[in-house]
Amino acid sequence: MSKPRLVLIGNGMAGVRTVEELLKIKPDHYDITIFGAEPHPNYNRILLSPVLAGEMTIQEIVLNELDWYREKGIKLHTGKQIARIDRVNRKVVADDGTEEYYDRLLIATGSTPFMLPIPGNDLPGVIGYRDIKDTDEMIEAARLHKHAVVIGGGLLGLEAANGLKLRGMDVTVVHLGPWLLERQLDEVAGRMLQKSLEDKGLKFLLETQTEVLIQGESGRVAAVRLKGGMQIPADLVVMAAGIRPNYALAEASGIYCNRGIVVNDTMQTYDPKVYAVGECVSHRGIAYGLVAPLFEQAKVAANHLAGYGIGRYTGSVTSTKLKVTGIDLFSAGDYMGGKDTEEIVLNDPHGGVYKKLVIRDNKLVGGVMYGDTADGPWYFQLLKDGRDIHDIRDSLIFGQSLVGDVGHAGNSKAAAMADSAEVCGCNGVSKGAIVQAIKARGLFTLDEVKKHTKAASSCGSCAGLVEQILASTIGGAYTPAASDKKPLCACTDHSHDQVRKVIREQRLTSIPQAMSFLEWKTPNGCDKCRPALNYYLISTWPHEASDDPQSRFINERAHANIQKDGTYSVVPRMWGGLTTPAELRAIADAAEKYKVPTVKVTGGQRIDLLGVRKEDLPAMWADLNAAGMVSGHAYGKSIRTVKTCVGAEHCRFGTQKSMTMGVKLEKMLFDMYSPHKVKLAVSGCPRNCAEAGIKDVGVIGVDSGYELYIGGNGGIKTEVAQFLCKVKTDEEVMEYSGAFLQLYREEGWYLERTCHYLERVGLDYVKSKILEDEEGRKAYYFRLLDSLKDARDPWATSREPQAIKQFIPIAVAVDA
Amino acid sequence: MSNWKPVCPLEDIPQLGSRIVRPSTGGDIAIFRSAADEVFALHDKCPHKGGPLSQGIVHGKRVTCPLHGWNIGLDDGQAVAPDVGGCRKFAVRVDNGMVMLAV
Numbered sequence: 007m008s009k010p011r012l013v014l015i016g017n018g019m020a021g022v023r024t025v026e027e028l029l030k031i032k033p034d035h036y037d038i039t040i041f042g043a044e045p046h047p048n049y050n051r052i053l054l055s056p057v058l059a060g061e062m063t064i065q066e067i068v069l070n071e072l073d074w075y076r077e078k079g080i081k082l083h084t085g086k087q088i089a090r091i092d093r094v095n096r097k098v099v100a101d102d103g104t105e106e107y108y109d110r111l112l113i114a115t116g117s118t119p120f121m122l123p124i125p126g127n128d129l130p131g132v133i134g135y136r137d138i139k140d141t142d143e144m145i146e147a148a149r150l151h152k153h154a155v156v157i158g159g160g161l162l163g164l165e166a167a168n169g170l171k172l173r174g175m176d177v178t179v180v181h182l183g184p185w186l187l188e189r190q191l192d193e194v195a196g197r198m199l200q201k202s203l204e205d206k207g208l209k210f211l212l213e214t215q216t217e218v219l220i221q222g223e224s225g226r227v228a229a230v231r232l233k234g235g236m237q238i239p240a241d242l243v244v245m246a247a248g249i250r251p252n253y254a255l256a257e258a259s260g261i262y263c264n265r266g267i268v269v270n271d272t273m274q275t276y277d278p279k280v281y282a283v284g285e286c287v288s289h290r291g292i293a294y295g296l297v298a299p300l301f302e303q304a305k306v307a308a309n310h311l312a313g314y315g316i317g318r319y320t321g322s323v324t325s326t327k328l329k330v331t332g333i334d335l336f337s338a339g340d341y342m343g344g345k346d347t348e349e350i351v352l353n354d355p356h357g358g359v360y361k362k363l364v365i366r367d368n369k370l371v372g373g374v375m376y377g378d379t380a381d382g383p384w385y386f387q388l389l390k391d392g393r394d395i396h397d398i399r400d401s402l403i404f405g406q407s408l409v410g411d412v413g414h415a416g417n418s419k420a421a422a423m424a425d426s427a428e429v430c431g432c433n434g435v436s437k438g439a440i441v442q443a444i445k446a447r448g449l450f451t452l453d454e455v456k457k458h459t460k461a462a463s464s465c466g467s468c469a470g471l472v473e474q475i476l477a478s479t480i481g482g483a484y485t486p487a488a489s490d491k492k493p494l495c496a497c498t499d500h501s502h503d504q505v506r507k508v509i510r511e512q513r514l515t516s517i518p519q520a521m522s523f524l525e526w527k528t529p530n531g532c533d534k535c536r537p538a539l540n541y542y543l544i545s546t547w548p549h550e551a552s553d554d555p556q557s558r559f560i561n562e563r564a565h566a567n568i569q570k571d572g573t574y575s576v577v578p579r580m581w582g583g584l585t586t587p588a589e590l591r592a593i594a595d596a597a598e599k600y601k602v603p604t605v606k607v608t609g610g611q612r613i614d615l616l617g618v619r620k621e622d623l624p625a626m627w628a629d630l631n632a633a634g635m636v637s638g639h640a641y642g643k644s645i646r647t648v649k650t651c652v653g654a655e656h657c658r659f660g661t662q663k664s665m666t667m668g669v670k671l672e673k674m675l676f677d678m679y680s681p682h683k684v685k686l687a688v689s690g691c692p693r694n695c696a697e698a699g700i701k702d703v704g705v706i707g708v709d710s711g712y713e714l715y716i717g718g719n720g721g722i723k724t725e726v727a728q729f730l731c732k733v734k735t736d737e738e739v740m741e742y743s744g745a746f747l748q749l750y751r752e753e754g755w756y757l758e759r760t761c762h763y764l765e766r767v768g769l770d771y772v773k774s775k776i777l778e779d780e781e782g783r784k785a786y787y788f789r790l791l792d793s794l795k796d797a798r799d800p801w802a803t804s805r806e807p808q809a810i811k812q813f814i815p816i817a818v819a820v821d822a
Numbered sequence: 823m824s825n826w827k828p829v830c831p832l833e834d835i836p837q838l839g840s841r842i843v844r845p846s847t848g849g850d851i852a853i854f855r856s857a858a859d860e861v862f863a864l865h866d867k868c869p870h871k872g873g874p875l876s877q878g879i880v881h882g883k884r885v886t887c888p889l890h891g892w893n894i895g896l897d898d899g900q901a902v903a904p905d906v907g908g909c910r911k912f913a914v915r916v917d918n919g920m921v922m923l924a925v
Contacts, residue, residue, distance in 0.1 A: 528882060533878070537879070560878070570889065816830050818827050819845075820825070
């Protein structure tokens with residue numbers, strides 16, 4: 007049986023992206039044919055401005071080379087315009103007579119520049135700004151001519167004007183609006199932008215209407231006459247007064263259009279065999295002109311074309327960045343505000359910084375930034391997530407405060423960084439290398455940048471910075487998904503929250519069961535999703551779901567930390583950092599017996615034996631177990647240590663017995679697995695020698711009881727723990743901190759530390775669960791204790807006959 | 823000439839797991855078992871920085887190196903794009919439930 011045929015009209019970013027998404031989820035389903043009116047393969051239209059500015063070449067912006075079409079078995083017709091769609095016979099006919107039959111048709115005809123209906127708009131030298139041909143024509147004009155007029159002070163117009171100026175032309179921008187970019191900026195930011203562009207040599211005529219384009223002796227345009235009579239010379243006129251969805255073809259075939267091809271939430275037109283995506287589409291009355299929404303549409307259309315029928319496109323909130331080198335502006339959402347909104351404004355005209363945040367009902371709904379856009383992506387994420395900002399309102403305008411992130415020399419502003427500056431301190435990746443990869447390989451997402459450059463793929467502390475670089479390189483094309491909708495990994499479209507919810511509601515207890523119910527795209531997942539699923543299953547159904555060792559990272563299978571040379575490190579638990587001469591003697595004996603090359607005291611108040619061969623692990627554990635010691639879980643996404651100071655037992659300042667309290671907490675939490683590692687500390691007085699302020703749960707003894715702090719972090723992101731509450735007794739310390747940890751265990755995303763969890767949900771939320779709801783708190787605490795009731799020492803269980811096999815290599819005699 | 827040697831019963835390798843084979847001549851070999859009970863054998867050394875692939879998470883016909891997360895194809899020993907590199911592979915098969923390796 008032959009395959010169904012899919013025909014795509016429009017070889018541009020939206021259409022080809024849909025085909026790519028389709029091939030990803032259902033390769034070989036269709037025979038695919040693509041028609042493109044331009045003579046080029048699919049290229050990155052967003053980067054035409056850098057090409058015009060001389061910062062890139064056409065070759066560099068090609069997204070899919072001709073080889074790609076060949077490899078995928080796609081029939082490509084370039085330079086052919088479709089003349090009509092014959093929906094009765096299900097075929098399309100090109101202007102040269104080429105015909106193709108379809109079973110499904112995808113229309114992605116994009117948009118056309120709006121040419122002002124004024125006399126002279128068809129003269130030579132008058133162009134729109136849309137494709138490679140227009141760009142070439144502008145470059146050519148800049149070589150031969152002097153004066154350029156750009157009509158329209160929007161994003162495209164300003165990028166065109168900037169490029170022409172850089173190519174040596176004298177450029178005037180004629181703009182009807184009261185300030186530049188009035189669809190993206192408020193007046194203050196618009197004026198600041200104008201000032202910077204004037205400093206670069208551009209000229210502006212605002213609130214000015216163009217009346218006539220005047221022909222010169224050569225036949226080419228020579229001047230522009232404005233309303234009021236003023237006349238300015240112009241050898242080149244670029245019309246950038248907006249775009250119009252290009253739907254004439256669809257409309258002529260009888261498909262319902264209304265300022266665009268009307269589609270439903272599955273990107274289907276009124277003809278069920280015909281889908282449409284991109285700028286030609288009218289979705290819920292909106293036609294999008296930025297690329298990010300188009301990609302979201304592409305994903306949905308591909309899913310329905312594949313016959314899976316999952317996913318709806320419900321519209322997009324967009325953000326904007328102007329791709330003019332040296333100018334930093336960012337705007338998103340409802341940046342003007344209205345009667346029912348409040349504004350937080352920071353205005354430093356002299357320093358060239360302006361920020362405005364628009365808030366409605368305690369939620370960020372829009373914002374404009376000029377001069378300092380470092381926090382643009384963060385604000386945009388808050389906006390998309392609809393996070394209640396009440397608890398961070400007082401510092402919101404100052405940004406996310408990236409100063410706590412380490413490993414990139416305190417750099418937090420992408421635009422100001424030199425190309426040679428190191429962004430990722432783990433993998434030694436510079437800003438220049440990232441920008442290069444984004445441009446050369448056509449990357450659009452953080453994940454793609456991680457894969458290709460390795461930046462942000464280790465500790466992740468520079469992820470925010472990489473996102474900024476991405477945003478400033480590709481402008482409005484960069485749109486992160488709302489956090490709660492981000493897929494867990496490439497194996498699924500479901501988010502962490504969705505997966506957790508389904509596991510709970512459907513009582514799923516095994517990985518194959520979960521993957522099949524959630525329609526995983528890969529047969530057995532990957533190294534990202536399997537450990538996450540395994541954790542979600544065992545944390546949701548502690549006594550029912552069985553642990554899958556093959557879905558755990560090696561450290562949690564070998565109960566030891568793998569080192570760079572493949573050996574392991576062994577850390578026996580020292581409750582609360584306390585030990586005894588007998589334990590120390592046993593550790594010393596083990597170190598000698600197994601020839602441990604390095605013995606080190608850790609930051610968590612215990613002893614690390616480094617360089618142990620894997621096959622020695624079980625015997626070494628047996629020796630340590632015999633001396634009464636158990637695993638320190640120094641390797642796991644689990645309880646690590648409870649650090650303590652000496653406290654009231656010995657210290658002359660101590661107010662509480664911090665060592666005793668610490669041991670109690672550590673015993674309670676023994677063998678607790680969690681989304682990420684968990685560290686606690688107990689200090690006996692406010693001098694806080696145990697450094698409780700940078701722990702997931704910090705307990706500080708005061709004369710009248712204990713203060714509890716949560717969500718601190720001393721590693722990747724130095725984050726001071728936030729005050730949760732004050733309690734009186736040891737039992738309350740256990741109940742409150744246990745309840746918080748159980749909340750985190752039930753709601754945290756895999757590999758999310760408590761500080762990131764807290765940032766996501768907000769302290770108010772945690773207080774509402776733990777402080778304001780006594781019954782709820784007790785229930786969390788009970789569930790924690792219940793799931794820990796069958797805690798076992800993994801060192802003991804891993805020595806059982808079946809488990810021990812993985813530690814022993816199989817010797818094979820080979821004749822040399 | 824390759825020489826088929828018995829290694830272990832198939833059930834001694836967990837599904838989506840691996841075992842290390844240590845030839846008397848040196849150079850550890852990792853033997854992997856997929857969910858569909860196919861077996862693969864690779865030099866136990868990631869082309870990136872020499873990490874022990876036998877300790878990685880196995881998924882589909884790939885293993886993820888435990889050190890820095892490179893993905894290596896089990897059937898060809900090649901790194902998955904965009905990473906580039908490869909490690910030696912060995913012939914391996916299952917005979918009556920016994921894993922046989924050509925060394």
